[in-house]
Amino acid sequence: MGNGLPTERFVEKTIKRKATEMDRADFLAQCFKLTQEAEDRFESIWRRLSLSVDWNYRYSTLSPEAQQTSQWSFIQLYRSGRAYAQVAPTLWCPDCQTAIAQAELEDKALPTLFTTFTFRLPDGKSLPIATTRPELLPACVAIFVHPDDKRYTHLTGQEAAIDSRAFSAQATIQVPILADELVDPLKGSGAVMCCTFGDSTDVRWWRTHHLPLRAAIGRDGYMTTLTGPLAGLTIMAARKQILQSLDEQALILQQETIEHTVGLHERCGTPVEYLQTRQWFIRVLDQKGRFIEAGRQIRWKPEYMRSRYEHWVENLQWIGVSHVSAYLVFRFPPGHAAHVAHYCWLHERNCRLIRV
Numbered sequence: 001m002g003n004g005l006p007t008e009r010f011v012e013k014t015i016k017r018k019a020t021e022m023d024r025a026d027f028l029a030q031c032f033k034l035t036q037e038a039e040d041r042f043e044s045i046w047r048r049l050s051l052s053v054d055w056n057y058r059y060s061t062l063s064p065e066a067q068q069t070s071q072w073s074f075i076q077l078y079r080s081g082r083a084y085a086q087v088a089p090t091l092w093c094p095d096c097q098t099a100i101a102q103a104e105l106e107d108k109a110l111p112t113l114f115t116t117f118t119f120r121l122p123d124g125k126s127l128p129i130a131t132t133r134p135e136l137l138p139a140c141v142a143i144f145v146h147p148d149d150k151r152y153t154h155l156t157g158q159e160a161a162i163d164s165r166a167f168s169a170q171a172t173i174q175v176p177i178l179a180d181e182l183v184d185p186l187k188g189s190g191a192v193m194c195c196t197f198g199d200s201t202d203v204r205w206w207r208t209h210h211l212p213l214r215a216a217i218g219r220d221g222y223m224t225t226l227t228g229p230l231a232g233l234t235i236m237a238a239r240k241q242i243l244q245s246l247d248e249q250a251l252i253l254q255q256e257t258i259e260h261t262v263g264l265h266e267r268c269g270t271p272v273e274y275l276q277t278r279q280w281f282i283r284v285l286d287q288k289g290r291f292i293e294a295g296r297q298i299r300w301k302p303e304y305m306r307s308r309y310e311h312w313v314e315n316l317q318w319i320g321v322s323h324v325s326a327y328l329v330f331r332f333p334p335g336h337a338a339h340v341a342h343y344c345w346l347h348e349r350n351c352r353l354i355r356v
């Protein structure tokens, strides 16, 4: 068993206390104790099952040795210029006010209002947009359509606009209409807003299409000054006001309640947001050849796992950023402890690829 969020959650649930409410040393002591007990239980079960395991190789990524290796590795990466801090989108819980990892998300299908409203095209015609997050309208930076969607192909490259005095510091929001394969032409009107940020697709589009950043929601979960008269409102209150404004402008075409999957923070049940925060990244994408070469030094059982590993390495894109607990193993520069990139490194000793 190892360090990281699953361990932190496991310990918090077992002792019924939050890590943030405890002294770090006390919490770490609990982690060591409980993971050791769990490891012993697993070993005894696996022994009873007669699993063929060389128990000499049992180790914990919570051990002082693993901590030293992690810290040593991070220092090497920092010195070689591979570790760098950057402001980047991350999952954020507005209630706990912390960056959170994908592993802490709980997907839940909730009834959500799906609203179709219109943007205005240069020729005066309407462009229908369907969204479950109208409160993100002030953060809209583009409208996307599918490149093969014949209803819209003639519109790509043009701009669409909406009067936004009631929900933005700007009088008009004017954005480009762009084409991208990730759009589902069958969902809603087939034209979708890209807001910074509503979901991971928005983050991807923002990166790949080099779009500007407009943050409508602050770290505290309240609307920012970007939203003009809505600044300081909660997300739900802003949603209500924007829908009311769209209704008054007679821009709403259709509304229906749908089952929509919402990402909740498993700790507190709050819907998560994507916000810009400062975090650490590790440059690894130029090392794919070395990772594949190292993989070929290993005897894989079963053999096909090697090609699975190689495909995984080849397809690594921008590596998703997550946080590694501030309370556990990884102690990084002050102020950045909670924001460490997911990265891959070759373990010095046994040359296995490990995801930290």
Ligand SMILES: [Zn+2]
Pocket (backbone or CB within 6 Å): 093, 094, 095, 096, 097, 265, 267, 268, 269, 270
């Ligand atoms: Zn939370």
